[in-house]
Amino acid sequence: MAFRNFKMVSYVVYGRGSFNQLDEILAPQRKGSAPMIFLVDHFFEKKPLTGRIPLRGKDSVILVDVTHEPKTSYVDKLAGRLKEEFGVVSGIIGIGGGSAMDLAKAVSLMMTNPGSSADYQGWDLVKAPGVYKAGIPTLSGTGAEVSRTTVLTGPTKKLGMNSDFTPFDQIVLDPELAGNVPANQRFYTGMDCYIHCIESLQGTYLNEFSKSYGEKALQLCQRVFLEKKIWDEESDDQLMMASYAGGMSIAYSQVGVAHAVSYGLSYLLGTKHGVGNCIVFDKLEEYYPAGVYEFKKMVEKNKIDIPQHITKGLTDAQFEAMIDVSMVMKPLWENALGKDWEKIMTREKLRALYEQF
Numbered sequence: 051m052a053f054r055n056f057k058m059v060s061y062v063v064y065g066r067g068s069f070n071q072l073d074e075i076l077a078p079q080r081k082g083s084a085p086m087i088f089l090v091d092h093f094f095e096k097k098p099l100t101g102r103i104p105l106r107g108k109d110s111v112i113l114v115d116v117t118h119e120p121k122t123s124y125v126d127k128l129a130g131r132l133k134e135e136f137g138v139v140s141g142i143i144g145i146g147g148g149s150a151m152d153l154a155k156a157v158s159l160m161m162t163n164p165g166s167s168a169d170y171q172g173w174d175l176v177k178a179p180g181v182y183k184a185g186i187p188t189l190s191g192t193g194a195e196v197s198r199t200t201v202l203t204g205p206t207k208k209l210g211m212n213s214d215f216t217p218f219d220q221i222v223l224d225p226e227l228a229g230n231v232p233a234n235q236r237f238y239t240g241m242d243c244y245i246h247c248i249e250s251l252q253g254t255y256l257n258e259f260s261k262s263y264g265e266k267a268l269q270l271c272q273r274v275f276l277e278k279k280i281w282d283e284e285s286d287d288q289l290m291m292a293s294y295a296g297g298m299s300i301a302y303s304q305v306g307v308a309h310a311v312s313y314g315l316s317y318l319l320g321t322k323h324g325v326g327n328c329i330v331f332d333k334l335e336e337y338y339p340a341g342v343y344e345f346k347k348m349v350e351k352n353k354i355d356i357p358q359h360i361t362k363g364l365t366d367a368q369f370e371a372m373i374d375v376s377m378v379m380k381p382l383w384e385n386a387l388g389k390d391w392e393k394i395m396t397r398e399k400l401r402a403l404y405e406q407f
Contacts, residue, residue, distance in 0.1 A: 276351060
């Protein structure tokens with residue numbers, strides 16, 4: 051049996067105020083006058099954080115539009131712009147939520163790999179290392195800071211660039227940066243982590259590596275979303291570590307039904323990843339009864355409204371398009387349902403599931 055040789059993030063700095071060390075962290079990675087490019091979530095336009103970015107020489111801040119999840123066309127446009135403007139860059143730094151970090155990973159890879167990012171949607175298709183890349187999360191839950199994928203919506207599918215070249219070279223985990231996130235947004239990204247953990251811990255791929263991280267991340271999510279009376283600094287600290295541990299737990303296992311199904315919603319309707327996972331997970335009692343029961347308690351306690359009836363009125367062709375996107379996620383289905391998953395999750399059954407949302 052061959053065991054997976056798992057590529058992890060090379061360097062991690064954690065702590066309140068650790069963002070202030072960014073200049074010294076980046077200094078050794080600079081290549082002559084080639085600039086560092088900071089891809090920053092457009093939420094931070096004219097906000098104090100943008101003014102704290104340590105710019106040197108020709109460094110550039112690009113406010114990235116994350117209204118919709120990253121598209122391959124947007125990645126190609128950004129990489130093309132940088133090649134045209136600078137030729138060579140020292141590195142790409144992603145600051146924001148999962149979408150901003152995924153864009154940074156993808157653009158880094160497309161600075162050195164030919165063609166379109168759509169050519170690399172799948173498993174182990176990337177052939178060359180990207181330029182230096184660092185991720186700085188300002189939201190906690192996606193696990194994008196540690197994952198070996200960058201989830202992109204392409205012309206025909208929503209699928210990540212899953213490869214050993216995808217993980218960041220450096221991440222900066224500063225809980226202060228997640229301090230002013232709106233309650234709804236915090237819940238949806240936090241639930242991405244919670245759902246990761248449920249899917250990982252109940253999957254057929256489960257092993258002690260993923261179990262150790264998954265159990266800890268789950269415990270932190272339960273503490274933050276069920277036990278805490280008020281949101282405080284400790285909650286931000288705990289959720290940032292839950293996100294890291296949750297990302298690590300799926301690195302050596304996989305996610306499951308909720309993620310496989312929500313990719314279809316996201317591809318067709320543009321549903322944000324965290325929201326989509328919540329919409330789907332809310333209806334998955336058949337697959338994760340205890341997790342869904344606890345999730346509903348979290349929704350109630352945090353006074354969150356999960357969108358309903360979003361697939362009402364869709365055409366047969368639209369349902370088929372979502373099913374096509376979902377069915378491509380073979381490792382997710384196998385982790386959730388076993389090697390015979392195609393006999394269990396038929397197109398008809400998946401259609402019935404989509405009709406519930």
